[in-house]
Amino acid sequence: MSELDLEKKEMNEERIAMPHRGGGTWKIVLAAIVAAAILIAGAFATGLLSIGGDEESVTLTGAGATFPMPLILKWADEYYNETDQSVKVDYAGGGSGAGITQIKDNNVDFAGTDAPLSAADSTTYGLVHIPETLGAVVVAFNEPTVSSLKLDGSTLARIFMKNITAWDDPEITVLNPGVTLPSEQITTIVRSDSSGTTFVFSGYLAKISSEFDELYGQGKSVSWPDAIGASGNSGVTQTIKTTAHSIGYIELSYAIENDVPFAQLENHDGNFVTASLETTSAAAASFTLPAGDGDWSGVNILDQPGANAYPIASFTYILVYKELHNDGSSMNKTAAQALLDFLWWCLHEDGQAYGPDLHYAELPASVVAINEATLNSITYDGEVLR
Amino acid sequence: MRGNEKGTSVLRGKPLSFGGDLVFRYSVMVVATLTLALVWLLVIMMVIDASSSIDTFGLGFVTGDVWDPNRDVYGALPFIFGTLLTTGIALIIGVPLSIGIAVYLSELAPPYLRGPLSFVVELLAAVPSVIYGLWAMYALRPVIVGTVEPFLSDILGWTPLFAGDSVGLDKFTAGIILAIMIIPTIASVSKEAMMAVPDSQREAALSLGATRYETTRMAVLTYARSGIFGATILGLGRAVGETMAVAMTIGNANVISWSLLDPGQTMASLIANNWGEAQDLQLSALIEMGLVLFVVALVVNVFARLMVGRFMKAVPSTGGGL
Numbered sequence: 018m019s020e021l022d023l024e025k026k027e028m029n030e031e032r033i034a035m036p037h038r039g040g041g042t043w044k045i046v047l048a049a050i051v052a053a054a055i056l057i058a059g060a061f062a063t064g065l066l067s068i069g070g071d072e073e074s075v076t077l078t079g080a081g082a083t084f085p086m087p088l089i090l091k092w093a094d095e096y097y098n099e100t101d102q103s104v105k106v107d108y109a110g111g112g113s114g115a116g117i118t119q120i121k122d123n124n125v126d127f128a129g130t131d132a133p134l135s136a137a138d139s140t141t142y143g144l145v146h147i148p149e150t151l152g153a154v155v156v157a158f159n160e161p162t163v164s165s166l167k168l169d170g171s172t173l174a175r176i177f178m179k180n181i182t183a184w185d186d187p188e189i190t191v192l193n194p195g196v197t198l199p200s201e202q203i204t205t206i207v208r209s210d211s212s213g214t215t216f217v218f219s220g221y222l223a224k225i226s227s228e229f230d231e232l233y234g235q236g237k238s239v240s241w242p243d244a245i246g247a248s249g250n251s252g253v254t255q256t257i258k259t260t261a262h263s264i265g266y267i268e269l270s271y272a273i274e275n276d277v278p279f280a281q282l283e284n285h286d287g288n289f290v291t292a293s294l295e296t297t298s299a300a301a302a303s304f305t306l307p308a309g310d311g312d313w314s315g316v317n318i319l320d321q322p323g324a325n326a327y328p329i330a331s332f333t334y335i336l337v338y339k340e341l342h343n344d345g346s347s348m349n350k351t352a353a354q355a356l357l358d359f360l361w362w363c364l365h366e367d368g369q370a371y372g373p374d375l376h377y378a379e380l381p382a383s384v385v386a387i388n389e390a391t392l393n394s395i396t397y398d399g400e401v402l403r
Numbered sequence: 404m405r406g407n408e409k410g411t412s413v414l415r416g417k418p419l420s421f422g423g424d425l426v427f428r429y430s431v432m433v434v435a436t437l438t439l440a441l442v443w444l445l446v447i448m449m450v451i452d453a454s455s456s457i458d459t460f461g462l463g464f465v466t467g468d469v470w471d472p473n474r475d476v477y478g479a480l481p482f483i484f485g486t487l488l489t490t491g492i493a494l495i496i497g498v499p500l501s502i503g504i505a506v507y508l509s510e511l512a513p514p515y516l517r518g519p520l521s522f523v524v525e526l527l528a529a530v531p532s533v534i535y536g537l538w539a540m541y542a543l544r545p546v547i548v549g550t551v552e553p554f555l556s557d558i559l560g561w562t563p564l565f566a567g568d569s570v571g572l573d574k575f576t577a578g579i580i581l582a583i584m585i586i587p588t589i590a591s592v593s594k595e596a597m598m599a600v601p602d603s604q605r606e607a608a609l610s611l612g613a614t615r616y617e618t619t620r621m622a623v624l625t626y627a628r629s630g631i632f633g634a635t636i637l638g639l640g641r642a643v644g645e646t647m648a649v650a651m652t653i654g655n656a657n658v659i660s661w662s663l664l665d666p667g668q669t670m671a672s673l674i675a676n677n678w679g680e681a682q683d684l685q686l687s688a689l690i691e692m693g694l695v696l697f698v699v700a701l702v703v704n705v706f707a708r709l710m711v712g713r714f715m716k717a718v719p720s721t722g723g724g725l
Binding site for chain 1: 469470471472473474540541544545568570571572650651654655656657658666668672675676677679680681682685
C-alpha cells in the first residue's frame with residue numbers, strides 16, 4: 018500500500034503538460050485582426066471617427082434621472098417626427114447623480130435630476146433648473162385582507178422607523194375606522210439603490226417627523242432600520258406584490274400599472290387624498306418658485322396646503338447651462354437653438370399633453386411661466402436665443 | 404509515468420526555431436504580461452479614485468459598521484460580513500454537490516448519459532446571472548419562505564444562525580442561489596480534471612483490490628484534487644463577485660446579523676445598487692469597497708490555497724488504510 022501511496026504522491030507532483038504545437042502564425046494574424054477590429058470599434062465609440070456628418074440635423078444628448086425617462090424618450094420621439102427628423106434627442110438615463118456629473122463635465126447638453134442642485138453648485142457651474150414634469154410617490158401595501166388604507170405622515174414615519182411594527186397597532190387602526198387590520202408584523206420595503214424616489218419620500222418623512230429627520234434625514238439613500246431593499250421602482254413594486262404584510266414607497270405610475278393598492282394620505286389641510294395626476298398638480302399650484310438661475314436647493318412641494326394637494330409630490334428637473342457656449346462646451350449655435358426649441362416644446366401644451374398617458378402630471382400654468390422666463394434668459398455667447 | 408515526465412522535459416527543452424516559434428513566444432508573453440499590468444492598473448486606479456475615502460476613514464473604513472450616505476459615513480464591515488457569509492453558504496452547499504456531479508459524470512455515468520448531462524451542466528454555467536436572480540425571486544423564494552425556512556427555523560431556531568422570522572429575501576436565499584450558480588462551473592471543471600486522470604491510475608488501484616469507491620477516492624480524487632481546487636476557486640470568484648442575483652435575493656439591508664434568515668448585503672451588490680447615483684465621497688467609498696472586495700477575494704484565495712496545501716499533504720498518510 019505504501020508503495021502505491023508513494024507513487025501517487027510522485028504523480029501528484031507531476032504537472033500535466035500541454036503539448037507544444039508548432040506553427041501558430043495564423044493565431045498571431047488572427048489576434049492582430051481582432052485587435053485592429055477592437056481598436057476601430059473603440060474609435061467609433063469615442064467619436065474619433067464619425068460617419069456621415071449631415072450638417073442639417075442636430076443631435077442633442079442628455080442623461081440623468083430615470084424617473085422622467087419614459088416621458089423624455091416619448092418627447093424625443095415625437096419631436097423628431099415633428100421637426101422632419103432634423104432634431105434627434107438622446108437621453109441615456111443612468112440616474113440623477115450620473116446626470117449631474119455628466120453635465121458638470123459638459124459631456125451632455127442637458128441633464129435630468131430629481132433632486133435640485135445645491136446653491137453652491139448652481140452658481141459655480143451656472144446651471145439653471147427647469148422643472149419639466151411632476152411625480153408623486155405613493156405608499157403601496159400588500160395586506161391581503163385590506164383593500165383601502167388611510168395613513169398620516171407621522172404614522173408613516175413611525176412605521177418606517179419601526180416604532181410601529183404591527184398592522185393592528187392602535188395608531189393605524191384609529192385612522193382606519195371600520196377596517197379590520199390583522200395582527201401581523203409589517204415588513205417595510207425600501208429602495209436598495211440610491212434614488213430620487215427615496216429622496217422625495219424621506220424628504221416628506223423628515224418634514225413631518227423631526228425624529229425621523231434627526232435619526233435618518235432626507236437623502237437619495239437612507240439607512241432604513243430593518244427593511245428589505247429592492248432595486249428600482251420595479252423591484253420594490255414586485256417585492257411588495259410578492260411579500261404579504263408589506264408596505265413600501267414607489268412612483269405613482271408603477272402602482273397604477275402594476276395594480277398595487279396604495280394608501281390615502283392625510284395632507285396639510287387634514288384631508289385624506291388619493292394620489293392622482295390632478296392631486297399631484299394641485300400640490301405644485303400654490304408654490305412660489307425661484308427664478309431659473311436662482312437657488313432651488315430648498316424647493317420642495319411636499320405637504321403643501323390646498324384641499325386637494327397630495328402630500329408626497331415632487332418636481333423633476335432638467336439642468337442646462339445658462340450660457341450654452343461656456344468653457345468646455347463644444348455646442349454650436351444651431352444645436353443651442355435646437356435645444357431651447359425642444360425644451361420650449363416639451364414644457365408647453367405640445368409636449369405636456371403626452372404626460373397623462375404615461376402617468377406624469379402636467380405642469381401648472383404658474384410653473385410654465387417661470388420656465389418661459391428661464392428659457393428666455395439662456396444665452397449663446399451672451400446672445401439671447403429666444 | 405516517469406517516462407512521460409521525461410518526455411515533457413525533452414519537449415520543453417527543445418530549442419525554439421527562429422521565425423514563427425519566436426514570434427509566437429513573444430506575442431503570448433506580451434499577452435500574459437498584459438494581464439499582470441491590467442491588475443496593477445486596476446489597483447492603482449482604484450487607489451487613486453478611492454483616495455478621498457481612504458484619507459477620510461483610514462482603517463476605520465474596514466471596521467466601520469455604518470453605511471449612511473446622508474451623513475457621509477461609510478463603513479464596509481456589514482458588507483464584508485455579508486459577502487463571506489453568503490459565499491460560505493454557497494461553497495458549503497455547492498462544492499460537495501459539484502464534486503458528486505463530477506464523479507458521476509467522469510466515473511460512473513454510462514456513455515449515453517455522460518454526453519447529454521455534461522452538456523446540460525455546461526449550459527447552466529452560461530446562464531446569465533440575472534436569469535438566476537429572477538428565477539430565485541419567482542420560483543425559489545416561495546419554496547424557501549413556505550417550506551425550507553420554517554423547517555430550519557423550527558429545528559435550528561435556537562441557534563443564532565436561524566433565529567427570527569423571514570420573508571425569503573435574506574442571506575440564506577442568496578447563499579442558495581449562489582450555490583446553484585457555482586455548481587455548474589465547479590462541476591464541469593472538476594469533471595474535466597477527473598477525466599484527465601490517466602486510466603493507469605484507476606487500473607493500479609483496481610489491481611490492488613480497491614473497490615470502485617476506493618478507486619475513485621484514492622486514484623481519481625487524489626490525482627485530480629488540484630483541478631478540483633482550481634474549479635472551486637473559479638466558483639468562489641463567481642460567488643464573491645456576483646451582483647445581480649444577490650441584489651435580487653438578499654434583501655439589501657446594511658446590517659450585521661448572524662441570522663441567515665435576516666436580510667443582508669454583499670460588497671458587490673452594494674456597489675451595483677448604489678453606483679448610479681453616487682457622487683463625491685460616496686463614490687470614492689464605493690471604489691474603496693471595490694478595493695476591499697479585491698483584497699478579500701485575494702485573502703480568501705490565499706487562505707483556501709493554504710488550506711488545500713495542508714489537506715493535500717495530509718491525504719496520503721490518512722488514505723493509507725485501504
